Amino acid sequence: MYISFEREDGTNSVYVYQDVPESEWESLVAADSHGSYHYDNIRLDYSYEELTDFHEPLTDV
Secondary structure, eight states: OEEEEOOTTSOOEEEEESSOOHHHHHHHHHOSOHHHHHHHHTTTTSOEEESSOSSOOOOOO
16 A cells, blocks of 8 residues: 655655555545554554655654
8 A cells, every 4th residue: 555645845755555455445535534543544554655755764652
């Protein structure tokens, strides 16, 4: 799954997540808030690689 984050300063980021089931994608698309769904259900549950190089890796906050 590819996810793009658009930031106000123009430093958009693209991540690719590995082995995400189709059901997870469908839940993300159906979510009222895509960002909240990603934060709560995807960001640390699946292996990922940032395809851009603007930010530090995600951490568990």
